Amino acid sequence: MATDERLDELEFFNSGSTDQITVRENTTAYSKYRLRPRVLVDVSKADASTTMFGSRVAFPLAVSPAGLQGMAHADGELATSRACALKGVNMGISSFANYSVKDIRETALGVNRNHNPIIHAMQLYTMKDRELELRIIREAEAQGCKAILLTADSPVLGVRYNEWRNDFRTPAGLSFPILEQTSEIIRSRTHDSGFTSFNDDAHNWARELPWLRSVTKMEIWIKGILTAEDTLKAVEMGCDGIIVSNHGGRQLDRVPATLDVLPECVEAAAGRIKIHVDGGIRTGTDLFIALALGAEACWVGRPAIWGLAYDGQKGVERMIDIFHSEFKRCMQLTGCDSVKDIDKTRIGVSRSTGPLARL
Numbered sequence: 001m002a003t004d005e006r007l008d009e010l011e012f013f014n015s016g017s018t019d020q021i022t023v024r025e026n027t028t029a030y031s032k033y034r035l036r037p038r039v040l041v042d043v044s045k046a047d048a049s050t051t052m053f054g055s056r057v058a059f060p061l062a063v064s065p066a067g068l069q070g071m072a073h074a075d076g077e078l079a080t081s082r083a084c085a086l087k088g089v090n091m092g093i094s095s096f097a098n099y100s101v102k103d104i105r106e107t108a109l110g111v112n113r114n115h116n117p118i119i120h121a122m123q124l125y126t127m128k129d130r131e132l133e134l135r136i137i138r139e140a141e142a143q144g145c146k147a148i149l150l151t152a153d154s155p156v157l158g159v160r161y162n163e164w165r166n167d168f169r170t171p172a173g174l175s176f177p178i179l180e181q182t183s184e185i186i187r188s189r190t191h192d193s194g195f196t197s198f199n200d201d202a203h204n205w206a207r208e209l210p211w212l213r214s215v216t217k218m219e220i221w222i223k224g225i226l227t228a229e230d231t232l233k234a235v236e237m238g239c240d241g242i243i244v245s246n247h248g249g250r251q252l253d254r255v256p257a258t259l260d261v262l263p264e265c266v267e268a269a270a271g272r273i274k275i276h277v278d279g280g281i282r283t284g285t286d287l288f289i290a291l292a293l294g295a296e297a298c299w300v301g302r303p304a305i306w307g308l309a310y311d312g313q314k315g316v317e318r319m320i321d322i323f324h325s326e327f328k329r330c331m332q333l334t335g336c337d338s339v340k341d342i343d344k345t346r347i348g349v350s351r352s353t354g355p356l357a358r359l
């Protein structure tokens with residue numbers, strides 16, 4: 001394959017939208033915070049495990065639903081799924097995955113050894129073709145997915161100059177079994193026009209949520225909330241949880257970093273629904289900070305893609321191991337014996353002058 005095609009793919013994975021402000025800020029937001037360690041605490045049995053979707057996970061991380069993983073490595077979502085299962089973390093399956101939900105589930109259930117069986121959440125866009133959307137839901141249920149993640153931040157795609165400049169199309173030979181589409185059909189359209197052909201920009205709370213509730217017993221999560229107002233809406237609509245997310249800075253540029261709106265969402269939810277967060281999380285300490293600000297768990301998108309591109313399943317395993325060991329060290333060095341100990345007393349905000357601002 002020509003080098004510039006690989007560069008276009010790299011740009012597709014890594015870029016944000018328009019001016020790249022939000023994609024950058026998602027990561028830099030974490031660097032405002034400082035840790036407040038408590039010393040001389042017995043951390044010899046520090047336990048990084050916690051619960052997610054009601055089941056024990058090795059630590060509070062999951063892999064975000066990201067489409068087109070077959071472009072990062074031939075084994076794509078199969079490799080990601082096996083790595084997650086082996087390392088005791090959960091995974092979201094994109095509707096634009098290159099493997100079927102059945103294959104992604106089955107390959108993972110074969111490798112679970114020291115951990116609870118992996119939980120998969122099925123990511124959904126609201127589709128123009130409601131029959132197709134319903135078939136996706138039925139198949140997710142049949143394969144034992146526990147939750148629907150309804151992506152709410154994408155009535156249309158963001159302004160992605162890289163995709164437009166590169167006339168980005170998916171590489172030949174990748175299938176899209178969840179969408180029931182061949183590689184050729186998907187390749188015949190740009191990413192933007194292809195997305196528009198599936199996705200229903202007439203989506204709205206009143207239509208989607210009661211409908212989803214009426215067709216499935218899976219948990220229903222909204223992915224892509226950034227305000228207290230929409231958190232309250234998710235509570236009102238009886239959702240099980242939300243993922244505070246700006247789609248990794250790929251949708252509307254200049255929305256705030258997810259970390260900066262996490263506190264208002266946590267406050268609005270007031271414990272009535274679960275709150276997770278994604279976007280820009282790159283170290284175990286980032287996980288710790290998001291939990292201190294009230295998230296139950298975090299999701300990572302690009303780190304899994306990078307792990308896949310680096311070394312397939314082994315690369316994703318390595319990525320998870322690095323997060324796990326950094327997170328556990330951070331717990332131990334701040335004097336946290338259990339994930340329950342992580343609260344806002346553990347962090348402060350660094351100011352350009354003056355002492356640390358306590359939360």
Ligand SMILES: Cc1cc2nc3c(=O)[nH]c(=O)nc-3n(C[C@H](O)[C@H](O)[C@H](O)COP(=O)(O)O)c2cc1C
Binds near residue numbers: 249250278302
């Ligand atoms: C290449 C790529 C593809 C993505 N595809 C989807 C998708 O199909 N559905 C979805 O809801 N989010 C998708 N996302 C967003 C991720 O689920 C997640 O919100 C984001 O990647 C988190 O930010 P991070 O990459 O900085 O960790 C995608 C992200 C990337 C980078």
Ligand SMILES: O=C(O)C(=O)c1ccccc1
Binds near residue numbers: 067
């Ligand atoms: O590019 C994205 O952010 C995204 O959500 C997506 C949608 C369809 C296919 C691949 C990725």
